[in-house]
Amino acid sequence: MWGGGATNAAYPDPVASAPILYLAQSVAAPTEYAGLTKENSSYAGPAIRAVRNDNGAQQDIGFVGKNLDDAALTSFLSGTTGLVTTAYGQMGVTNFTQATTANMPLLSKDTDGIWKIDISGGSRWLESSSTAFKTAKAHCFMVAKRPYFGQSGSGAAGYTDPVECCLFAYGPSGDYKTNGRFGLGYLDLGTGPQLPQNASTVTYAAQGYPGECRMGKWSIHDLDCNTLELRIDKDVMLAAGSSVDITYPATTKLTLGADNGAAHPWAGSIRGFAFYGSVLTSTLRDQVTDFLTDNSSLGVVRLSKTGATTAKLPGFTWSPVLDTTWFTTTTDAQGVQWVNQHGSYPWSCWIANNVTNGKPLVRFETRNGDNDFIITSANRTERSSPNALILPGQVRFMFAQFMIEGPFQDQSGCVWSDIFQVHWDDNSALPNDPDMYGVSVLNNTFQAFTQSAEPAPGDFTSMGSPQTLLADTWYAMLLKITFDSNRTSGRSDGFELWFGQNGTTLTKIVNQVGVPIYDTSAINAYLKQGNYRGTGNGTNLAQIIANHTLTATDISSYVTTQPALPTHP
Structure with a gap:
């Protein structure tokens, strides 16, 4: 998952001596995982490859303990803004990359002081052509933040929220709704989530606008790509349908922050993506969300829900x-x-x-x-x-x-x-x-x-x-x-x-x-x-x-x- 909090030697973490927990070892090992928190204890590589926006210089940024190396990234980007060209896969399967500077996501700190991958403001995304995602069963978790949108599509904090956007999608080039094998997108003002499955799209307008809850807040989107059950922060937004195996054409890409070709870029920021090529039980899904909420510096604040x-x-x-x-x-x-x-x-x-x-x-x-x-x-x-x-x-x-x-x-x-x-x-x-x-x-x-x-x-x-x-x-x-x-x-x-x-x-x-x-x-x-x-x-x-x-x-x-x-x- 993408997300990394700052550490300061002058103010040591009072729980620094506590054992570090990792998703892969503590809950369930994903097929692939990329992010700014380390979630595989066996992984020894960097988190991302950052790019200076002024001169194009690049540098790998690793981890300090579990979190992104805040000091190294801050120093590297001194005097300029940052981009990301690579988010490294921590399970050793694939990396997510973007070679075109104009399409590289932005690197910045959010208001909570944690780094984020910002997809807003244009066609920016990361992608992988790995065949490891061609599994009949597919399950995805994404940590994302969507800005509030206002009248006439004008969002908060300087964002312009498009009518339609895609959080992630796997498929051939083109519109994720008609070409995607699986994915998750949102269409505002009355239509709600767009869930491609084997090159057709299931919409859930009759169930409201569940994808738009937690606007302006970091949250965890949990999608069973086979049953199309969608949860956000463990709340079931869209009920499960019949399970359908995913099938694949010869040429596909998994894109994060847009569909293949960036026809519908994500309006907001993301901090991570985990893919499981298997069926996850309901209990295990909630355990993954709980772990990422409570044990990772991803900025997801647990909802203090009202009583039943x-x-x-x-x-x-x-x-x-x-x-x-x-x-x-x-x-x-x-x-x-x-x-x-x-x-x-x-x-x-x-x-x-x-x-x-x-x-x-x-x-x-x-x-x-x-x-x-x-x-x-x-x-x-x-x-x-x-x-x-x-x-x-x-x-x-x-x-x-x-x-x-x-x-x-x-x-x-x-x-x-x-x-x-x-x-x-x-x-x-x-x-x-x-x-x-x-x-x-x-x-x-x-x-x-x-x-x-x-x-x-x-x-x-x-x-x-x-x-x-x-x-x-x-x-x-x-x-x-x-x-x-x-x-x-x-x-x-x-x-x-x-x-x-x-x-x-x-x-x-x-x-x-x-x-x-x-x-x-x-x-x-x-x-x-x-x-x-x-x-x-x-x-x-x-x-x-x-x-x-x-x-x-x-x-x-x-x-x-x-x-x-x-x-x-």
Whole structure:
């Protein structure tokens, strides 16, 4: 795998005396392996051959212990930037090379201080023509980082993210989707992973955009090329199909960072590739990923996942919502219509399927690096309700019961972390002010807010004082919105909010009545539920919601007596 951390003699590694572990000896020896961490104890050669970008000078760079020789590479590239012309195979089967300077991947340190092979910014790749990859069974692991992509294909950190890219592929020259024998690529904005198999491509649009999770984060892509089961950091993104043996034409290449001919270069960076010409058990696959995560300087941070829902709500069973079409409408048990707005990962949105008392129960989870793809590239898993509206001149009650799953995680790196919204409809007059009502759970507190374009766009107003939240505890909130038909400066709006633990008498924490609150230019607003977080988030968030509604019916009685929570057999 590619990846090498720095060591400094002035600051010795406190665990330097611990035995060094290698993938080949500790878990399973791959057919071939190349990278900036040493993963075969018997290998005595260099990691890569580096190239100075200013004068073309070349030098082999080896290892210090397990990691890339940081001092040697830093010294060699002093005063210039670096390229890589060779990544040496540590099992002695083949090397991955690139002879054309313009197509050589870049060498640089990522923000975590670890070296990376950067494939972005043009047609850059490494390749091997070895016949050792012509096996009927094939299994691949790749450590990679994909930048966030934004609107119009503009990615973060200066990257331009193409519509389609290829992480690795084996086959003859040409488009990996039509010529590849095996490989892995991604097509953004609605199509998802592209998995060539014997010169035809299987796409998984119906299962969402699973290849795009962990955007902006180092992760391990694990592909069974025979069953096309795809895992990322051990999470099963695409379920296994029937096993198909791989067959091969006479002339093939294995390319890393693009397909053969670089028609679809990878948008991001890579730190390693391991190939196994055999069937790996499910347990062994996860052991390889665990080893590379925990025992190698590859920059892969283990996900601190939220607790399993079966532990939080025992007895309920769940169906994941895997829907790539945002504007597909479904109706819950209360008659509320919902439209999906999430990345459709296996964990994004679950609906309880064994509720016995007709109460809607839904779970949302966002994980580090999730991407909503369509709007802002933020961490988002939401549903909106096109038929739950509030218009000028109306009074509406919004009610919900919810639970934040624990244990709570550090949110110090979060930009924002919202869980409920009454969202202004698409209105050009309010482009920066999306929420008539919202709830922030940043730093594990409940904070209601509203946003207004007056007096200035983007104004964010906290409503009431923050309320401390407990993990794995049911809460209830009741909001009364008065939306005056008079949208002039003399308007008389209302924002009344009751909140507390479910099953208790709720406390009124906001009481603003008869004052101008909402925008004069506002047309209408609609109900939303789920998680919406900024791209800077470093932790996960999961919540469970019951009995969420926006209604004209006066449900003030819910202050003292909340409706029953969902039940199961």
